[in-house]
Amino acid sequence: DQQVKQNSPSLSVQEGRISILNCDYTNSMFDYFLWYKKYPAEGPTFLISISSIKDKNEDGRFTVFLNKSAKHLSLHIVPSQPGDSAVYFCAASGKTSYDKVIFGPGTSLSVIP
Amino acid sequence: DGGITQSPKYLFRKEGQNVTLSCEQNLNHDAMYWYRQDPGQGLRLIYYSQIVNDFQKGDIAEGYSVSREKKESFPLTVTSAQKNPTAFYLCASSIAGGRTYGYTFGSGTRLTVV
Numbered sequence A: 001d002q003q004v005k006q007n008s009p010s011l012s013v014q015e016g017r018i019s020i021l022n023c024d025y026t027n028s029m030f031d032y033f034l035w036y037k038k039y040p041a042e043g044p045t046f047l048i049s050i051s052s053i054k055d056k057n058e059d060g061r062f063t064v065f066l067n068k069s070a071k072h073l074s075l076h077i078v079p080s081q082p083g084d085s086a087v088y089f090c091a092a093s094g095k096t097s098y099d100k101v102i103f104g105p106g107t108s109l110s111v112i113p
Numbered sequence B: 001d002g003g004i005t006q007s008p009k010y011l012f013r014k015e016g017q018n019v020t021l022s023c024e025q026n027l028n029h030d031a032m033y034w035y036r037q038d039p040g041q042g043l044r045l046i047y048y049s050q051i052v053n054d055f056q057k058g059d060i061a062e063g064y065s066v067s068r069e070k071k072e073s074f075p076l077t078v079t080s081a082q083k084n085p086t087a088f089y090l091c092a093s094s095i096a097g098g099r100t101y102g103y104t105f106g107s108g109t110r111l112t113v114v
Helices: none
Strands: A010-014 A019-025 A032-038 A045-051 A056-059 A062-067 A072-077 A086-093 A101-103 A107-112 B004-007 B010-013 B019-025 B031-037 B043-051 B054-057 B064-066 B076-078 B087-094 B109-113
Touching (some): A010 A019, A019 A086, A019 A107, A032 A062, A045 A056, B004 B087, B010 B019, B019 B087, B043 B064
Parallel strands (some): A010 A107, B010 B109
Antiparallel strands (some): A019 A072, A032 A045, A032 A086, A056 A062, A062 A072, A086 A107, B004 B019, B064 B076, B087 B109
């Protein structure tokens, strides 16, 4: 049973518009959430993270929102650029620094010029 | 530059053969991980190691083996017992579990059984 779900396998957005990638989780013990970006034939790269004590974290064009009561988080990319076209993985981890990070199945984002 | 190096980039294996995938990091990270990526299934954890000479099974360890004799190196052996080894394999490292600063991933090895 997947503990981290990304229900949209793919998403297409026009360049300059907002991209919203969604993620749901089932384990209430998750305490830390991360987003990774992956290009084909490359390893994922860490993008942004958020602790459960916050509901928003921003880094340039990327903002992650966390709704703990709904066990839902989202990644907003504004404005979207063609170079953002990649697979985005949502990930979650428990309270201790040695907890494993659990990855979702990924959402493939295409930004259309 | 610090990073993780995986080799080879592409690997072909005959049925019944064992193969070893290399993973080396010069980031001075304590923890290292092996993931497998299959289409539509995200990243599944095979093995991980938090410290030298110690490692734990992940979610799909059957048919795989690892060693951690040096902090910099965490090789993965795909044995003949692994029923469906064709996949994209990713090695990662982190400080203290990676929950805060994230994992650093290598560029991956694509293994194909022929």
